[in-house]
Amino acid sequence: MKSKGIFYMGRGDCGVCIQAEQAIVQALDRDRYEVEYVDLTDRPERVAEAAAAGVKTVPALVLDGQVFHINFGAELSALELAS
Amino acid sequence: MKSKGIFYMGRGDCGVCIQAEQAIVQALDRDRYEVEYVDLTDRPERVAEAAAAGVKTVPALVLDGQVFHINFGAELSALELAS
Numbered sequence: 347m348k349s350k351g352i353f354y355m356g357r358g359d360c361g362v363c364i365q366a367e368q369a370i371v372q373a374l375d376r377d378r379y380e381v382e383y384v385d386l387t388d389r390p391e392r393v394a395e396a397a398a399a400g401v402k403t404v405p406a407l408v409l410d411g412q413v414f415h416i417n418f419g420a421e422l423s424a425l426e427l428a429s
Numbered sequence: 430m431k432s433k434g435i436f437y438m439g440r441g442d443c444g445v446c447i448q449a450e451q452a453i454v455q456a457l458d459r460d461r462y463e464v465e466y467v468d469l470t471d472r473p474e475r476v477a478e479a480a481a482a483g484v485k486t487v488p489a490l491v492l493d494g495q496v497f498h499i500n501f502g503a504e505l506s507a508l509e510l511a512s
Contacts, residue, residue, distance in 0.1 A: 349456075351456075365495060366497060369474065369492045369493055369495050370453065370490070370492065370497055373432075373434075373455060373457050373458060373461065373462055373492060374456050374457060374458060375457060375460075375462070376458070376460070378456065379456055379459075407453070409452045409453065410452055412448060412501055413450050413500075413506040414452065414453055414499050415500055415501075416450060416497050416498070416499055417493060417496075417497055417498055418498075
């Protein structure tokens with residue numbers, strides 16, 4: 347069974363998010379990991395879920411229940427305010 | 430040909446580094462990426478190389494020439510001082 351990862355990003359035009367998505371997420375072994383992409387600007391109803399998982403900034407990758415903040419695009423609180 | 434990645438970590442007992450190594454680096458597709466591990470505490474002579482690549486904090490993963498700072502373990506400057 348594949349492990350599930352969730353990649354939270356800010357807005358579609360967040361350059362830092364796109365860079366992380368293209369390099370790191372695309373480099374993951376797809377035979378072992380299934381990654382869901384969640385743009386919190388488009389899906390503000392999932393901000394609370396991301397916060398509960400421990401996400402503080404985007405882009406962030408949640409893998410096997412652990413949160414990895416990759417570089418810095420935006421604070422989660424800024425996305426909450428924008429939504 | 431495989432792409433080369435370099436994973437810079439701080440000291441062997443840096444919990445944040447180990448967590449990132451175990452989850453993200455181990456999840457990379459080894460058919461496409463070859464990852465070198467560099468503990469800058471053990472290899473202080475490579476701090477300058479990491480800094481030149483754009484690494485500011487560890488753990489950091491340099492993939493295809495791009496630097497990804499993953500969570501936060503230590504400032505590179507702190508490692509320089511320690512070495």
